[in-house]
Amino acid sequence: MTTTVKAAVFHEVDAPPQIRSLVLPDPGPGQVRVRLAAAGVCHSDLSLSNGTLAQSWPAVLGHEGAGTIDAVGPGVEDLVPGQQVILNWAPACRECWFCLRGEPYLCEHALDGTKAPYAELTDGTPVYAGLSTAAFAEATVVPAKAVIPLPDGIDPAVAAVLGCAVITGWGAVNNAARLREGQSAVVLGLGGVGLSVLQAARVAGAGPLIAVDVSPDKEELARSLGATDFVVADGSTHRAVRGLTGGRGVDHAFEVVGKAQVVRTAWNCTRRGGTVTVVGLGSAKDEVSFNALELFHQARTLQGCVYGSSDPDRDIPLLAESVRSGDLRLSAMITDEIPLEGVPAAFERMRQGKGGRSLVRFGR
DSSP states (O other): OEEEEEEEEEOSTTOOOEEEEEEEEOOOTTEEEEEEEEEEEOHHHHHHHTTSSOOOSSEEOOOEEEEEEEEEOTTOOSOOTTOEEEEOSSOOOSOSHHHHTTOGGGOTTTTGGGSSOOEEETTSOEEEEGGGTOOSBSEEEEEGGGEEEOOTTOOTTTGGGGGTHHHHHHHIIIIIIOOOTTOOEEEEOOSHHHHHHHHHHHHHTOSSEEEEESOGGGHHHHHHTTOSEEEEOSTTHHHHHHHTTTTTOEEEEEEOSOOHHHHHHHHHHEEEEEEEEEOSOOOTTOOOOOOHHHHHHHOOEEEEOSGGGOOHHHHHHHHHHHHHHTSSOHHHHEEEEEOGGGHHHHHHHHHHTOSSEEEEEOOO
16 A cells, blocks of 8 residues: 655756646554644754765655554554654664763654665656655654654644754753853854754753844844844954853853854854854855864854754653743744745745745645
């Protein structure tokens, strides 16, 4: 038995997707089929499509999704059809060296699902799942461990953003940087993840909380989500940030763009002894440099942050509490709701640095 669904299929690097019919197999042992309600359009999808990240073709991208289980495979006992879930694009094996030392976000097997085709086009051409998930389709088949039950009180229409943007941003603040109340912070880059970092830093009690973006149009949204100050990014960004912090620089800088130049700016915005957390996903060809003296003299910490240094099974329920209380506003991050056919335009908005999160809504 198979299921045919509509999907946005990418055939090669830098080519826009085509809306095609996709044939999904029934879920096998340990798998579930999820009927998607919504899927966020993330910058990592753009990085896959333009070759910054390796991807086998043709592929269905999209890794930030939520929906309803409509079938389960043999051996799946704790999930049932009709259950609403959030997709986890990096499911931990719980057995590798990293998992056993409490770092499931670095799991050696999290992306095993990218290595083999998961579906076919109607002509029999095998299709791969971007980041093991393939959420730019009406339905997908994933391992049971790659879904998390949707917590009570969360609107399923916007729950998709919890699976990447929000958990990544919230985790960067709380798991990686461990920002404390009263510490100052700057967030460089206000896409979906950056807006999540901004909200999480506000909830954690950061002050002042400075938002930086190339687009002045994002100031109103940034302030509504907690920014005390807004700076339009240019060559003097670090001086503007220092001017808002008594000349010292911030305690914490969050780079959420994925460019060497912005990493360097984040470093220059930070006080001696402060911390720079790199959340943005950049290119292996884009190098950032530091001299030996400044590394010693500034005594700063520079750290990367994969998937918010999070364990989604643990952290999604914690995030749900903040959503239910109103501390985290999911819908405010979503600046464009689109059909599946709107994915190419959403990618172009990301290239131009416009808007927050675009959300594909299915069944509209």
